[in-house]
Amino acid sequence: MSKIKYSETADGIRLLCVNTEKFKTNYINIDLFTPLGEDLPAQYVLTSLLSHISGNYPTVKSFNSKIESLYGASFDSSIGNYGDNMRMSFFLELPDDRFALYGEKPSEEAVDFLTDVLLNPLCSDGKFREEAAEREIRFALEDLEAKKNDKRAYALSRLKQLMCENEKYGVDSEWLENEVRSLTPERLFAAYKKLLSEAQIVVTACGSLNEAMLYEKFTAFANKIENRNPAELTSEFVTGADEIRYFSESMKMMNQSKLVIGLRSGMENESDDYFAYRIMTDVFGGGPYSRLFANVREKLGLCYYCGARLIKQKGIIFIQSGIENENYQKALDEITEQLNVMKNGEFTDEELEASKRALADAYCGVEDSPSGVCSFFASQCFAKSLVNGEEEAKALLKVTREDVIKCAQKTVIDSVYLLSGEDSNE
Amino acid sequence: MNKIKEIKNELLNERYFEIDHFSGLKIFVYPKENYSSAYAIFGTKYGSIDNCFKSGENGEYITVPEGIAHFLEHKLFESEERGAFERYSETGASANAYTSFDKTCYLFSCTGNFSASLEILLDFVTSPYFTPETVRKEQGIIGQEIKMTNDEPSWASLFTLLGAMYKNHPVSIDIAGTTQSISKITADLLYDCYNAFYNLNNMALAVAGNVNVDEVLAVADKILKTAPDKKIERNFEEEPKEVVSRYAEKHLDVARPLFAIGYKEDVGNTRRTLKQSLESEIMLDIIAGKTSVLYEKMMNSALTNTTFNAEYFEGQGYGAHIFSGESENPDEVRKCIDEEILRLQKDGIDKTEFERIKKKHYGKFIMDFDDVDAVANCLINDYFNGDGLFDGLSVLESITAEDINRRLCEAIDVENSSMSVIKAE
Numbered sequence: 065m066s067k068i069k070y071s072e073t074a075d076g077i078r079l080l081c082v083n084t085e086k087f088k089t090n091y092i093n094i095d096l097f098t099p100l101g102e103d104l105p106a107q108y109v110l111t112s113l114l115s116h117i118s119g120n121y122p123t124v125k126s127f128n129s130k131i132e133s134l135y136g137a138s139f140d141s142s143i144g145n146y147g148d149n150m151r152m153s154f155f156l157e158l159p160d161d162r163f164a165l166y167g168e169k170p171s172e173e174a175v176d177f178l179t180d181v182l183l184n185p186l187c188s189d190g191k192f193r194e195e196a197a198e199r200e201i202r203f204a205l206e207d208l209e210a211k212k213n214d215k216r217a218y219a220l221s222r223l224k225q226l227m228c229e230n231e232k233y234g235v236d237s238e239w240l241e242n243e244v245r246s247l248t249p250e251r252l253f254a255a256y257k258k259l260l261s262e263a264q265i266v267v268t269a270c271g272s273l274n275e276a277m278l279y280e281k282f283t284a285f286a287n288k289i290e291n292r293n294p295a296e297l298t299s300e301f302v303t304g305a306d307e308i309r310y311f312s313e314s315m316k317m318m319n320q321s322k323l324v325i326g327l328r329s330g331m332e333n334e335s336d337d338y339f340a341y342r343i344m345t346d347v348f349g350g351g352p353y354s355r356l357f358a359n360v361r362e363k364l365g366l367c368y369y370c371g372a373r374l375i376k377q378k379g380i381i382f383i384q385s386g387i388e389n390e391n392y393q394k395a396l397d398e399i400t401e402q403l404n405v406m407k408n409g410e411f412t413d414e415e416l417e418a419s420k421r422a423l424a425d426a427y428c429g430v431e432d433s434p435s436g437v438c439s440f441f442a443s444q445c446f447a448k449s450l451v452n453g454e455e456e457a458k459a460l461l462k463v464t465r466e467d468v469i470k471c472a473q474k475t476v477i478d479s480v481y482l483l484s485g486e487d488s489n490e
Numbered sequence: 491m492n493k494i495k496e497i498k499n500e501l502l503n504e505r506y507f508e509i510d511h512f513s514g515l516k517i518f519v520y521p522k523e524n525y526s527s528a529y530a531i532f533g534t535k536y537g538s539i540d541n542c543f544k545s546g547e548n549g550e551y552i553t554v555p556e557g558i559a560h561f562l563e564h565k566l567f568e569s570e571e572r573g574a575f576e577r578y579s580e581t582g583a584s585a586n587a588y589t590s591f592d593k594t595c596y597l598f599s600c601t602g603n604f605s606a607s608l609e610i611l612l613d614f615v616t617s618p619y620f621t622p623e624t625v626r627k628e629q630g631i632i633g634q635e636i637k638m639t640n641d642e643p644s645w646a647s648l649f650t651l652l653g654a655m656y657k658n659h660p661v662s663i664d665i666a667g668t669t670q671s672i673s674k675i676t677a678d679l680l681y682d683c684y685n686a687f688y689n690l691n692n693m694a695l696a697v698a699g700n701v702n703v704d705e706v707l708a709v710a711d712k713i714l715k716t717a718p719d720k721k722i723e724r725n726f727e728e729e730p731k732e733v734v735s736r737y738a739e740k741h742l743d744v745a746r747p748l749f750a751i752g753y754k755e756d757v758g759n760t761r762r763t764l765k766q767s768l769e770s771e772i773m774l775d776i777i778a779g780k781t782s783v784l785y786e787k788m789m790n791s792a793l794t795n796t797t798f799n800a801e802y803f804e805g806q807g808y809g810a811h812i813f814s815g816e817s818e819n820p821d822e823v824r825k826c827i828d829e830e831i832l833r834l835q836k837d838g839i840d841k842t843e844f845e846r847i848k849k850k851h852y853g854k855f856i857m858d859f860d861d862v863d864a865v866a867n868c869l870i871n872d873y874f875n876g877d878g879l880f881d882g883l884s885v886l887e888s889i890t891a892e893d894i895n896r897r898l899c900e901a902i903d904v905e906n907s908s909m910s911v912i913k914a915e
Binding site: 086087088089112123124125128129132133134135136137157158159163165195199202203206207209210211212213214215216315316317318319320351352353361365366367368369386387388414415418421422424425426428429431432433434453 | 580601627637743746789861914
């Protein structure tokens, strides 16, 4: 297992570094976290803007040519929820310096490029350059509007919004689109300044990158940010549900209906019986050995996919399936029945062991790719101590049947959402 | 007797073993030091396009229902006693399978119990068991898979385009078939296809990661039996050089229209060489990559957005350079791409750009070797295409700007393209 080094710069930038010769790739990831709030529309645009142009590389062509010249480096960004918080990520990967053809050090240049992109965007007089800002607002808007193209993801996002309407987590997509539409270069710039000042910043690196070099560069990076004052991150954990809420919407020209169910697991915080909940969700709806796969798909043949996923940062479980409209009640009844099987402890020892073996096996392999190493450790960036994949696997193997039943008994259905096709193409 | 050959690459400091197994199967073992996980993939050169074939000496050509290769992939997981998933649940491996236009592959990844999982893989793929009842049940499940992909705009866009480009070639048929075509599949037909294509001489096994030759051969020697090499003949109707139609559209509820523009290449019944494929990839970066003049122009003029992409699509008897993305004005996008291709065909490419893009492909090639999944998948792909895993590096090195200029003129004819558009009514 690799050795991970943790350090923190004076201005609260967390640095997680795995120094290894195992890979031919160097990977570096910067995460910025803030509480979800009114800046989200601007943050949406910034995620794209900061990864497309910069003060030193003001055109799309010059910016991408720089990245390409680093031996085909990949550079990208993403934005999403982290519980009730926003997580914005910038990641860059490139071949290790030993493959450079002319003795240069592309990896150090890549770190400089990454910090420069965040510190020196294309702006002047307190605003982003107008045409660039407009273009990026258009990109963000088109990206938001196109969310409905992916029916499966769209149905999930609708359920999240409806189920968590009173939590920050349930971001209103209409509000988000409208706010993005009304953004100006000035407001974007103000949000950018606030982001650097208030975000919890976590840097994760894997490869032959030297920790001392990274520490020095990110200390200098932090020093250039004005008024560093990272905001505290919290997430509300709602437990229980008074009664099940049912929602249904329709979409034109759709062949298959999407059923999404949101459950409150009863977790009160991220580490509350986490391993037991992880196993419970997996026996219920994880791999092909799970209750949902074996019954909803294999026994009843109702769908191609039916699975459950635990959102650790919120203590929510989402079940997703694609079904025929007419099978809605049948599928819902069977899923409810399988949840009851979990609550009553009627799952077999073989199913429990299968889940433990599969999850533990997967955890033991998380350190076999540079991006895997970074995402695994980045997910623990706010934990009190860091554990490696094998330690995580050991903790999972300790979970007992009683632990799983206890978790299932606390789990309740909160909301059921159906997205159905208005007509069929077939 | 098994014949073992070691293949090394000094620049990468990597090596793997190529084994001619006594059973007739080609096996590749790629050990990776300091890795915990192993990935194994067992594939047959049989995909959705192989729906008219004859096998053995005296047989006649038979035509089978569309989507049967994919259906067979699903059904092999079942057996008379315990299905493959149930058996894997005892080893902890994560298993899956996929069917493409020209191959079907079964795979697993694991960190422990490697030999036991490999035994399951080799055993279930070589032990077919189909009954009318299990076939019927699967029709429901695959029917839902087909409906799911029919709702995916980018999938619909690709197949609408292929339908507009190809008159006879089965590449235009959806890999999973249609709900109608799979209703014609029977257990007997599945056995016909299985017996023709799941012959070890038509298959390969690739394993990468925390593995060694001895443990792989111990399992292979135990499970696999010598298979006589049966001749397979595939029948493809002749494909005209010209596209079927310049334009086709389909309606789905999308936010803005999706376009796919394909320039059909005249390839007869052949495949492109590795060099031609790499030339095409470099060429597409020069025409429409993120550092191209065209890309910047299309972003700034609001003609399209960051979904804009170009890819080279090729296989036995088909080849096309495809540009896709979202746009309110697909006709204008098509005009811009045509103009840029004509300009480059006339003026030639910029040498500095070419060198930078070549360096990019060199870097991407190297990075692929960190990932055991990618290594094993490439071993299978390259073997079925007649190439070696490390060949790409030397071929890339040999490509010149003149090669790209030549390929640009030979492979793309702006008069011979189709465009598909997916839009709301």
